[in-house]
Amino acid sequence: MNIVETPAFRSRAEYWAKLTGRPAIDWNKFTNKLEKAVFQIHEGPSYKAWAGLDETGEKLFFSVSKNTGQQGQSHELFHGLQEFMEPGLMQAAQQGTLGPFSIAAIEISANLYGGTGLGGHIVGPLIPLGGALAFYSVGHLLDYFMLLGEFDK
Ligand SMILES: [Zn+2]
Numbered sequence: 051m052n053i054v055e056t057p058a059f060r061s062r063a064e065y066w067a068k069l070t071g072r073p074a075i076d077w078n079k080f081t082n083k084l085e086k087a088v089f090q091i092h093e094g095p096s097y098k099a100w101a102g103l104d105e106t107g108e109k110l111f112f113s114v115s116k117n118t119g120q121q122g123q124s125h126e127l128f129h130g131l132q133e134f135m136e137p138g139l140m141q142a143a144q145q146g147t148l149g150p151f152s153i154a155a156i157e158i159s160a161n162l163y164g165g166t167g168l169g170g171h172i173v174g175p176l177i178p179l180g181g182a183l184a185f186y187s188v189g190h191l192l193d194y195f196m197l198l199g200e201f202d203k
Contacts, residue, residue: 053120053123053124053127054077054080054081054084054127054131055081059124059127059128059164060075060077062163062164063075063128063131063163063164065163066159066162066163067135070159072135073135075131075135079134080130080131080134083110083130083134084110084127084130086109086110087109087110087111087112087130088104088109088110088111088112089112089113089114090111090112090113090114091113091114091115091116092113092114092115092116093115093116094115095115095117096115096117096118096119096122097115097118097122098113098115098118099112099113099114099115099118099122099123099125099126100112100113100114100126101113101126101127101129101130101133101140102129102133102140102141102143102144103133103140103141107141110130110133110134112126112127112130114126120165121165121166122165122166123165124164124165125160125161125164125165125166126164127164128159128160128163128164128165129156129160129164131164132156132159132160139156143156
């Protein structure tokens with residue numbers, strides 16, 4: 051998976067970091083982290099993709115289907131980047147200690163700047179897919195306003 055090395059991935063991620071007031075992305079550090087990451091490829095449906103930390107809590111962990119396309123992989127790698135930029139974020143999402151709006155913001159950012167993933171992996175355990183899709187629309191608006199807020203700074 052060297053999607054992260056593509057200019058498309060990097061420029062979108064840098065745009066995201068800038069828009070949301072995050073520090074510049076240290077690509078060398080992130081690449082090092084990815085080199086140590088655990089990748090699991092399963093036989094299930096393509097939307098069953100997931101990113102987080104492994105059981106040690108130190109390595110990034112990715113689980114994607116062999117049918118997950120480039121967009122989906124890119125989406126998951128973006129979640130890896132979110133975790134890298136904000137350590138503990140994915141764990142909090144997995145443990146359900148993040149509010150629904152934070153989760154929506156994570157997913158929307160990953161969809162807008164990473165790649166289109168058919169949600170569900172983080173949101174899935176919490177609400178049924180129909181709800182997740184409705185949620186997506188609300189979250190999208192919310193994220194949009196959050197981004198607009200950044201322009202005022
Ligand atoms: Zn996602």
